[in-house]
Amino acid sequence: MESTLSDIMVDIQNLSFSRGDNLIYDGMNMTVEKGKVTAIMGPSGIGKTTLLKLIGGQLRPDSGDILFRGRSIPKMNRSELYQTRKDMSMLFQSGALFSEMSVFDNVAFPIREHTKLPESLIKIMVLMKLEAVGLRGARDLMPAELSGGMARRAALARAIALDPQLIMYDEPFAGQDPISMGIVVKLIRALNNALGLTSIVVSHDVTEVMSIADYVYVVAEKHVIGEGTPEQLRQHESPLVQQFLKGEADGAVPFHYKAAPYADELMELL
Amino acid sequence: MVLDQLQRMGAATIHSVMGLGRAALMLLGAIFGKPSIRKGTPLLIKQLYVVGVLSLLIILVSGLFIGMVLALQGYTVLVKFGAEQMLGPLVALSLLRELGPVVTALLFAGRAGSALTAEIGLMKATEQLSSMEMMAVDPLRRIISPRFWAGVISMPLLAIIFTAVGILGGHLVGVDWLGVDGGGYWSAMQANVDLYQDVFNGIIKSIVFAFIVMWIALHKGFDAVPTSEGISRATTETVVTASLAVLAFDFILTALMFGG
Numbered sequence A: 001m002e003s004t005l006s007d008i009m010v011d012i013q014n015l016s017f018s019r020g021d022n023l024i025y026d027g028m029n030m031t032v033e034k035g036k037v038t039a040i041m042g043p044s045g046i047g048k049t050t051l052l053k054l055i056g057g058q059l060r061p062d063s064g065d066i067l068f069r070g071r072s073i074p075k076m077n078r079s080e081l082y083q084t085r086k087d088m089s090m091l092f093q094s095g096a097l098f099s100e101m102s103v104f105d106n107v108a109f110p111i112r113e114h115t116k117l118p119e120s121l122i123k124i125m126v127l128m129k130l131e132a133v134g135l136r137g138a139r140d141l142m143p144a145e146l147s148g149g150m151a152r153r154a155a156l157a158r159a160i161a162l163d164p165q166l167i168m169y170d171e172p173f174a175g176q177d178p179i180s181m182g183i184v185v186k187l188i189r190a191l192n193n194a195l196g197l198t199s200i201v202v203s204h205d206v207t208e209v210m211s212i213a214d215y216v217y218v219v220a221e222k223h224v225i226g227e228g229t230p231e232q233l234r235q236h237e238s239p240l241v242q243q244f245l246k247g248e249a250d251g252a253v254p255f256h257y258k259a260a261p262y263a264d265e266l267m268e269l270l
Numbered sequence B: 001m002v003l004d005q006l007q008r009m010g011a012a013t014i015h016s017v018m019g020l021g022r023a024a025l026m027l028l029g030a031i032f033g034k035p036s037i038r039k040g041t042p043l044l045i046k047q048l049y050v051v052g053v054l055s056l057l058i059i060l061v062s063g064l065f066i067g068m069v070l071a072l073q074g075y076t077v078l079v080k081f082g083a084e085q086m087l088g089p090l091v092a093l094s095l096l097r098e099l100g101p102v103v104t105a106l107l108f109a110g111r112a113g114s115a116l117t118a119e120i121g122l123m124k125a126t127e128q129l130s131s132m133e134m135m136a137v138d139p140l141r142r143i144i145s146p147r148f149w150a151g152v153i154s155m156p157l158l159a160i161i162f163t164a165v166g167i168l169g170g171h172l173v174g175v176d177w178l179g180v181d182g183g184g185y186w187s188a189m190q191a192n193v194d195l196y197q198d199v200f201n202g203i204i205k206s207i208v209f210a211f212i213v214m215w216i217a218l219h220k221g222f223d224a225v226p227t228s229e230g231i232s233r234a235t236t237e238t239v240v241t242a243s244l245a246v247l248a249f250d251f252i253l254t255a256l257m258f259g260g
Helices: A048-055 A078-085 A103-114 A119-132 A148-159 A178-195 A206-212 A230-234 A239-246 A262-269 B002-032 B037-081 B084-125 B128-134 B139-177 B182-192 B195-222 B228-258
Strands: A008-019 A022-033 A037-041 A063-068 A088-091 A166-170 A198-203 A215-220 A223-228
Touching: A008 A048, A008 A198, A022 A037, A022 A048, A022 A198, A022 A215, A022 A223, A037 A178, A037 A206, A048 A063, A048 A166, A048 A198, A088 A148, A088 B128, A103 A119, A103 A148, A119 A148, A148 A178, A178 A198, A178 A206, A198 A206, A206 A230, A206 A239, A215 A230, A215 A239, A223 A230, A223 A239, A230 A239, B002 B139, B002 B195, B037 B084, B037 B139, B084 B128, B084 B139, B084 B182, B084 B195, B084 B228, B128 B139, B139 B182, B139 B195, B195 B228
Parallel strands: A037 A198, A037 A215, A088 A166, A166 A198
Antiparallel strands: A008 A022, A008 A063, A215 A223
């Protein structure tokens, strides 16, 4: 990927991270270009959410570096990190709306926390964000009254409330019916273009990701196994990438969990 | 074998020391998380209502009954020595020095402490705390701190209310039912209760218990394993640990205050 330094929003260099004895990433490299929708795909359980938390500074890598607009996230102190987080935003898989506040207050929350704007102006801002996700009419509902798809859209409105530069989506398509899936796909693309955002989408829904991403990384076995535009990726020679894209049950990733040979185990039982 | 045992013991020790460290960090964050007056006050008032006002009923009812039982039990013993006029001081001193602060703390741990643990554990499990952090809002300041201070402010007040209601309950049984002289009940109490030794020490106890209960409840929620099983375990641990800690500290404080 040819790009000048200033075009890069997030630059992950030689990242290693482990949880307990379990090595999750080993020397991973990745760059996210400004203004693009970059997707990170991979089988579940490889720590894709962990990667977003590393970028957000909620976790610290064992080694390697994560640069956000050229500045190292792991090396920041607490107040720098909090300052930086105002420029990024994350949409959690569950939506993570605050359950004791209405949809309106949820969207207003980051604005009220970080600005001293008068309530009348906050109202205008919140209604704009809710209109963008089509939930202006649902402003007085409580999160418990929303369907899963609506909750995610409300959370999206909250995520863009302060006009961040980077927005990270954690499994935005998981557990959605086809209609709300279509809405989310449309919203991610539309928001990215309209607001000049940079988006990182973490997902294992191949069709949706291939339809909206500008650039895709396939992560497995602790590092990037394939990258490129969706077209390039479809031509990728790695059998693992192909198996993942086509959703084949058996292949480079075996269908069976590691086990002793079946015949041996049966014989032992006799 | 022995080495294995040693290793496990070491791991358990390190684990508990780390837990204590995390708890201390959380407490520091909650206490010194300089809450701004503009944003902090409404949060604190809301939590004072949730933690304090909503605990009032259980405190009032328990206080009344404990006072009544104390008077009844005290009377049966005192009357044997013809000392039933000392019923007032007996009820008042037991409540002020011990039962007021201790029973309030135990009830508070069960009523408000467990609710706080479950609430915060659930916030963690549904990624609300994580998302707050990503919005550059410190959950220690926004969630933990107002709850902590609400508990520390409301528990001594609840203990005072508990004691007052208990004394009235004692009056109800001792004077109105068993026929102890009403004037004697109050005047003996006045003569035998010392403001510093009894009232203030009771309040100090209550403040210490409030710190302990709130610290344990909030930390257990904040540190809970974010699954339904983890939250249920954390809630149980809050009630058990907080109750035991209150009783243990009660002994230490009593020894310091009244022992010498």
